[in-house]
Amino acid sequence: MLEIKDLHATVGGKEILKGITLSIKAGEIHAVMGPNGAGKSTLSYVLAGRDGYEVTSGEVLYKGENLLDLSPDERAAKGIFLAFQYPVEIPGVPSATFLKTAYNAQRKARGEPEVDAMEFLKLIREKTKELGIKDDMLKRAVNVGFSGGEKKRNEVLQMSLLEPDMMLLDETDSGLDIDALKIAADGVNRLRSPERAALVITHYQRLLDYIVPDFVHVLADGKIVKSGDKSLALELEEKGYAALSAA
Amino acid sequence: MVVARETVEQVASVSDKYKYGFISDIEADTAPIGLSEDIVRFISAKKEEPEWLLEWRLKAYRHWLTMVEPDWAQVHYPKIDFQDIYYYSAPKTKDKPKSLDEVDPELLEVYKKLGIPLKEQEVLAGVEGAHNVAVDAVFDSVSVATTFKARLEKEGVIFCPISEAVRDHPELVQKYIGSVVPYTDNYYAALNSAVFTDGSFCYIPKGVRCPMELSTYFRINAAQTGQFERTLIIADDESYVSYLEGCTAPMRDENQLHAAVVELVIMKDAEIKYSTVQNWYPGDENGVGGIYNFVTKRAACRGENAKVSWTQVETGSAITWKYPSCILQGDNSVGEFYSIAITNNMQQADTGTKMIHLGKNTSSTIISKGISAGKAQNTYRGLVRMGRKAENARNHTVCDSLLIGDKCGAHTVPYIENQSRTATIEHEATTSKVSEEQLFYCQQRGLSEEESMALIVNGFCKEVLQKLPMEFAVEAQKLVGISLEGSVG
Numbered sequence: 001m002l003e004i005k006d007l008h009a010t011v012g013g014k015e016i017l018k019g020i021t022l023s024i025k026a027g028e029i030h031a032v033m034g035p036n037g038a039g040k041s042t043l044s045y046v047l048a049g050r051d052g053y054e055v056t057s058g059e060v061l062y063k064g065e066n067l068l069d070l071s072p073d074e075r076a077a078k079g080i081f082l083a084f085q086y087p088v089e090i091p092g093v094p095s096a097t098f099l100k101t102a103y104n105a106q107r108k109a110r111g112e113p114e115v116d117a118m119e120f121l122k123l124i125r126e127k128t129k130e131l132g133i134k135d136d137m138l139k140r141a142v143n144v145g146f147s148g149g150e151k152k153r154n155e156v157l158q159m160s161l162l163e164p165d166m167m168l169l170d171e172t173d174s175g176l177d178i179d180a181l182k183i184a185a186d187g188v189n190r191l192r193s194p195e196r197a198a199l200v201i202t203h204y205q206r207l208l209d210y211i212v213p214d215f216v217h218v219l220a221d222g223k224i225v226k227s228g229d230k231s232l233a234l235e236l237e238e239k240g241y242a243a244l245s246a247a
Numbered sequence: 248m249v250v251a252r253e254t255v256e257q258v259a260s261v262s263d264k265y266k267y268g269f270i271s272d273i274e275a276d277t278a279p280i281g282l283s284e285d286i287v288r289f290i291s292a293k294k295e296e297p298e299w300l301l302e303w304r305l306k307a308y309r310h311w312l313t314m315v316e317p318d319w320a321q322v323h324y325p326k327i328d329f330q331d332i333y334y335y336s337a338p339k340t341k342d343k344p345k346s347l348d349e350v351d352p353e354l355l356e357v358y359k360k361l362g363i364p365l366k367e368q369e370v371l372a373g374v375e376g377a378h379n380v381a382v383d384a385v386f387d388s389v390s391v392a393t394t395f396k397a398r399l400e401k402e403g404v405i406f407c408p409i410s411e412a413v414r415d416h417p418e419l420v421q422k423y424i425g426s427v428v429p430y431t432d433n434y435y436a437a438l439n440s441a442v443f444t445d446g447s448f449c450y451i452p453k454g455v456r457c458p459m460e461l462s463t464y465f466r467i468n469a470a471q472t473g474q475f476e477r478t479l480i481i482a483d484d485e486s487y488v489s490y491l492e493g494c495t496a497p498m499r500d501e502n503q504l505h506a507a508v509v510e511l512v513i514m515k516d517a518e519i520k521y522s523t524v525q526n527w528y529p530g531d532e533n534g535v536g537g538i539y540n541f542v543t544k545r546a547a548c549r550g551e552n553a554k555v556s557w558t559q560v561e562t563g564s565a566i567t568w569k570y571p572s573c574i575l576q577g578d579n580s581v582g583e584f585y586s587i588a589i590t591n592n593m594q595q596a597d598t599g600t601k602m603i604h605l606g607k608n609t610s611s612t613i614i615s616k617g618i619s620a621g622k623a624q625n626t627y628r629g630l631v632r633m634g635r636k637a638e639n640a641r642n643h644t645v646c647d648s649l650l651i652g653d654k655c656g657a658h659t660v661p662y663i664e665n666q667s668r669t670a671t672i673e674h675e676a677t678t679s680k681v682s683e684e685q686l687f688y689c690q691q692r693g694l695s696e697e698e699s700m701a702l703i704v705n706g707f708c709k710e711v712l713q714k715l716p717m718e719f720a721v722e723a724q725k726l727v728g729i730s731l732e733g734s735v736g
Contacts, residue, residue: 048687076690076693088687092706093702093705101698
């Protein structure tokens with residue numbers, strides 16, 4: 001589904017990704033772990049197409065198509081979703097409006113009919129119920145005055161509504177207590193299917209107790225230095241990143 | 248022609264200068280270029296006005312001659328040659344497009360984006376015959392308006408062109424015209440008083456709640472706005488009216504200078520809600536062309552518990568100079584000002600309000616949202632004055648500016664004058680930028696760059712958009728997006 005080949009990227013002229021190669025097949029969940037500053041968030045932004053994150057060499061194929069040629073909204077419509085580490089506040093825009101606009105924009109881009117307000121309300125109510133999120137959140141402005149946990153839950157809600165094929169989760173666990181963590185993980189697990197894949201970026205092993213990965217990669221200084229199965233995550237937790245880099 | 252002949256005689260009788268002037272041209276529908284006492288007389292005669300109104304116009308003209316053009320606003324434009332303007336021309340009937348095929352496609356594109364029905368598009372674009380089609384009930388809004396007019400008459404509401412009111416209700420016009428905005432008020436108000444040719448008059452009798460928003464009616468009639476419009480609305484005791492001026496559809500007008508005057512009179516326990524959507528031609532992205540919109544709008548809350556609210560969405564014009572104001576004279580009277588001013592490319596806006604508190608327990612609210620993009624300059628200028636007798640008066644001002652890009656400017660100039668020991672005045676101001684982060688977040692969820700910008704800016708304006716009559720709020724939201732096109736990337 002996603003083929004990353006020798007990807008180099010710079011931010012503000014500084015090289016952050018120094019040759020990443022990673023292959024993710026449909027149905028797989030990959031975890032990327034690594035110390036702060038390793039380039040984890042940069043990887044997720046490059047894949048989502050954020051301005052200022054410049055690919056200097058290498059390529060990324062998504063469902064066989066050159067991903068790097070597409071604008072962020074085109075990538076979104078084709079099924080790439082990034083759950084942000086720091087979800088952004090949009091004052092004055094109710095979450096429900098935001099979600100409906102996004103949902104319909106993606107449908108339109110795919111040539112599907114847009115849904116009306118009633119249909120949408122029904123759909124979103126199902127999702128909030130599934131995830132145990134209060135409907136009250138839909139009336140509030142996007143992420144404004146949300147607690148850290150609420151912001152992350154809102155990301156998961158958006159993801160379960162948009163039903164992406166490729167989920168990118170950037171430190172979704174940071175700032176979450178254990179209950180919120182379970183809700184977030186539950187949202188991802190519900191979407192897990194043979195047609196979908198996920199790239200879970202995390203600093204701590206804890207999230208991986210709930211979202212069990214098929215593969216774990218360690219990112220350090222812009223490169224993947226080690227790959228393995230889920231036991232690698234436990235090993236890292238025990239010994240720390242320093243031991244690994246030293247080895 | 249009988250009328251025209253009488254007019255000639257009338258004009259000749261009031262001014263012997265006509266002998267040497269343009270009297271041979273009297274049958275033409277346009278007065279000669281430039282401004283003089285003769286022109287003022289000509290306009291008054293054409294309108295068959297009573298003597299008192301001519302006298303008032305002449306006083307205004309003579310006063311105007313003694314005044315200088317104001318230069319304190321944060322706007323820059325070449326000097327206006329007031330002798331190079333036509334002050335009277337009959338409604339243009341020639342050279343109308345025959346069908347929408349002949350209308351500027353760019354204009355039609357905007358109509359489409361706003362979701363304006365095809366029939367209505369024809370009227371707005373001035374397509375020949377569109378009005379006729381309209382009247383015989385093909386065109387919903389107009390037939391609705393006709394029905395509404397009957398209902399208004401039943402309630403005793405007077406709603407007509409101001410020239411008609413001068414003829415049919417001279418006592419009301421004479422009593423109130425210039426009572427809120429005297430001709431001595433400012434340069435453009437004086438000019439307007441001397442040469443105004445059209446506008447609306449509205450009187451809501453005591454105890455009447457106007458059975459409809461006057462907006463529906465106006466949407467259609469706004470298609471022919473005058474250069475020097477004069478509007479006068481009087482809400483008698485315990486009455487209520489909601490009035491919408493302007494149109495979300497863009498207006499192309501050959502007249503570059505627009506200097507309107509709007510006067511509102513609100514009596515005891517009465518309320519006027521006045522909403523404006525202004526979308527005149529702003530000029531191109533290099534600042535060529537565009538309307539100069541120099542308007543004086545003022546409301547006087549004369550009785551106890553009187554209430555007025557101004558809501559404005561200003562997206563058009565090359566230059567906007569406009570301060571809808573409230574004189575809170577009656578005890579417990581309330582003034583509100585809700586404003587969205589969007590400037591893009593080379594547009595300049597210097598707009599705000601004046602809240603003059605005279606009575607006890609008067610209160611006012613100001614919410615101003617200024618958005619600047621491109622190389623535009625957007626200034627909020629507001630005055631809050633608490634008079635000596637304004638016991639326990641309160642004002643709350645929120646003034647937010649939003650910047651898009653790094654070549655535009657936002658300025659906030661609040662003036663506060665307080666002579667009351669017990670008054671409370673609060674002023675909040677913020678300036679923010681649309682962040683790259685917000686745009687990326689929206690785009691990642693599937694919105695295009697322009698949709699993202701429109702969503703973010705609409706969120707910023709939400710408190711004000713909510714104050715608009717329902718039917719216009721949706722269009723105004725779309726308009727916000729359209730006026731910012733080309734501001735990103």
